[in-house]
Amino acid sequence: MDRVVIVGRVQRATVGALTQGVRALGMQHVGLRGGFEPSAQDFADARAVFVDGVRSLHKRWHVRLRNAKIPVYIVELARLRATSGSDNSNTARHCGIYKDSLAYMPANIGNRAVVAGVLASRTPEYFLVCAQKPDDTQHNMDATQVSAWTRQTIADVKHKYPNARVCFRPHPKAATFGSESELADCVSDPATETLRDALQRAHALVTFNSTAGVDAIDAGVPVLYNAPTALVPYADYAAPLGLPVETLSEDQRRICLLRLAACTWTLQQLRDGTALRCLLLNAEWPEAALVTLSEDGNSTHVEKVAQASTQSAEQVVLNSEPAAETQDETHAAQKATRTERASDKRALRMSQRIA
Numbered sequence: 617m618d619r620v621v622i623v624g625r626v627q628r629a630t631v632g633a634l635t636q637g638v639r640a641l642g643m644q645h646v647g648l649r650g651g652f653e654p655s656a657q658d659f660a661d662a663r664a665v666f667v668d669g670v671r672s673l674h675k676r677w678h679v680r681l682r683n684a685k686i687p688v689y690i691v692e693l694a695r696l697r698a699t700s701g702s703d704n705s706n707t708a709r710h711c712g713i714y715k716d717s718l719a720y721m722p723a724n725i726g727n728r729a730v731v732a733g734v735l736a737s738r739t740p741e742y743f744l745v746c747a748q749k750p751d752d753t754q755h756n757m758d759a760t761q762v763s764a765w766t767r768q769t770i771a772d773v774k775h776k777y778p779n780a781r782v783c784f785r786p787h788p789k790a791a792t793f794g795s796e797s798e799l800a801d802c803v804s805d806p807a808t809e810t811l812r813d814a815l816q817r818a819h820a821l822v823t824f825n826s827t828a829g830v831d832a833i834d835a836g837v838p839v840l841y842n843a844p845t846a847l848v849p850y851a852d853y854a855a856p857l858g859l860p861v862e863t864l865s866e867d868q869r870r871i872c873l874l875r876l877a878a879c880t881w882t883l884q885q886l887r888d889g890t891a892l893r894c895l896l897l898n899a900e901w902p903e904a905a906l907v908t909l910s911e912d913g914n915s916t917h918v919e920k921v922a923q924a925s926t927q928s929a930e931q932v933v934l935n936s937e938p939a940a941e942t943q944d945e946t947h948a949a950q951k952a953t954r955t956e957r958a959s960d961k962r963a964l965r966m967s968q969r970i971a
Contacts, residue, residue: 619663625668641896659686664895670692694879718849719846734834742783742817744822747784783801823843852872
């Protein structure tokens with residue numbers, strides 16, 4: 617029987633959904649607690665390893681598993697959000713699954729849905745520097761390091777692009793205004809201005825590896841980054857900070873979003889085995905309608921521009937500022953997985969810290 621190893625906290629809804637999906641396919645499930653040192657025997661004869669959160673398994677194990685030709689799939693924040701029409705219920709919650717690194721973008725994009733929301737008319741005024749959320753698994757920077765990154769990045773933008781105006785935008789879940797706002801020429805407050813409105817006046821968006829970069833690409837705004845390329849999922853469609861600012865063609869932009877969409881799965885697709893069938897058994901990706909987001913950014917108003925097969929018609933909309941997991945959803949996930957393990961501990965920070 618095929619063995620699938622799942623590494624992560626048992627309270628996580630994604631871990632519970634993956635466990636159900638493995639069982640739905642008649643495979644053997646092996647659960648390992650994230651942050652604890654495993655042994656080689658734990659991965660013996662594994663068909664695949666799923667790691668819920670990039671920090672849940674030390675990077676040396678990623679290397680060992682890759683050398684052993686055991687695929688490692690990282691379960692993290694989705695770059696795009698899958699919903700069923702305007703339904704934003706728990707059944708439509710989603711995640712991203714990336715092979716080997718967060719920079720994974722499948723070449724075989726299939727016919728997953730995509731948002732097309734280019735801003736019709738922009739008036740570029742500034743470089744928009746978007747700060748990261750502290751302690752996010754995408755970068756592992758704490759609040760002090762995020763602040764230092766922001767100050768250095770603002771200085772770098774002004775140095776590398778003479779006469780450029782800089783607008784600072786903090787993360788909506790960590791909206792603090794300290795010395796960063798004093799260094800910038802202006803500030804975009806998430807409490808009073810949407811990211812899409814801020815992009816309306818952006819010459820380019822500057823980020824470490826934030827999902828805000830996906831919103832910028834969708835809006836037709838160039839993206840500059842200063843993270844290691846392996847941590848930037850859209851690196852092929854952006855440029856390192858310091859290089860010339862270039863706008864993507866419509867074809868480049870559309871393919872980028874389609875490839876990101878091919879990494880996006882709803883929790884229901886994890887539970888019923890759809891995602892695992894595609895990733896492990898080479899089943900065809902679900903098809904969906906090609907849609908465009910209305911210019912006001914309201915995801916509940918979607919205009920269909922092309923119709924493919926609707927055998928699993930999931931519409932993909934932008935996930936610029938994802939909602940936090942509700943208490944009810946957390947309790948439901950705990951109840952579903954309680955029989956698997958009685959306790960868990962917080963995942964240890966084992967990836968390389970960023971100074």
